[in-house]
Amino acid sequence: MKRQFLRAILALCLSLLLPLAAQALPFTFTLSAGPAGGVVSGAPGQTVGWGYSLVNTDSSNWFVPTQLSAASFSIATPDASYFDFPVLAPGATANALFDQLAHTGLYGAQIFPFAAPGQSDSGFFTLSGEWWSGDPLAGGLFLQASDAVLVPLTLQVEAIAALPLPGSLALLVLGLGLLLARQRARQEGTQLGFGLG
Structure with missing residues (x-):
């Protein structure tokens, strides 16, 4: 009788503790x-x-x-x-x-x-x-x-990379074009005999 009582208590404890152990799984x-x-x-x-x-x-x-x-x-x-x-x-x-x-x-x-x-x-x-x-x-x-x-x-x-303004680029191209035209005019003028200053 005493063994049956201990087994019943053990079964009750296990039935109460096992769900808690399942909840505590890592x-x-x-x-x-x-x-x-x-x-x-x-x-x-x-x-x-x-x-x-x-x-x-x-x-x-x-x-x-x-x-x-x-x-x-x-x-x-x-x-x-x-x-x-x-x-x-x-x-x-x-x-x-x-x-x-x-x-x-x-x-x-x-x-x-x-x-x-x-x-x-x-x-x-x-x-x-x-x-x-x-x-x-x-x-x-x-x-x-x-x-x-x-x-x-x-x-x-991030910092925004500085880009040249479209107007600046156009002015640069125009300026280079005028310099080349002036250089050509000088070369042609020298060949014709009048020196452009």
């Missing part, structure tokens, strides 16, 4: 922003952005990203609509380069036209999600919310 994923170091730069008025590499390092559970945010920007308008929230099977990786036309990547930012060269913003991207026992679209069971992962970001404003 589910992990990694996120990195591209280019390396999360540093992007662009000219005032330009749209730039970050690509990503997202890896589900867990060997048996599925990862579903649910929330992406970034530090506030003082020199640009942020755009989180590039991220496609890929559902990752165990051990799977998702990669995307930033492409403004294809609208792919992690995050975009349009630098303000009045941003001054040398200004920058720094902070972090924050990504969190959920862990599932299987494909969430095919009967997988929700296990737990993930811890958030922070990835550093830096946005820098």
Whole structure:
């Protein structure tokens, strides 16, 4: 009788502790922003952005990203609509380069036209999600919310390269043309006998 009672207590303890142990599993994923170091730069008025590499390092559970945010920007308008929230099977990786036309990547930012060269913003991207026992679209069971992962970001404003004004270039060509014409006139004038001074 005493053994049956101890077995019942042990079974009860295990039934209470096993779900807690399952909740405490060290589910992990990694996120990195591209280019390396999360540093992007662009000219005032330009749209730039970050690509990503997202890896589900867990060997048996599925990862579903649910929330992406970034530090506030003082020199640009942020755009989180590039991220496609890929559902990752165990051990799977998702990669995307930033492409403004294809609208792919992690995050975009349009630098303000009045941003001054040398200004920058720094902070972090924050990504969190959920862990599932299987494909969430095919009967997988929700296990737990993930811890958030922070990835550093830096946005820098480049100096605009100085270009010659179209008027300056036209004046330069005109001036060279007049110099060549004067040189020709001198040469022809000397051959004819009258020296142009």
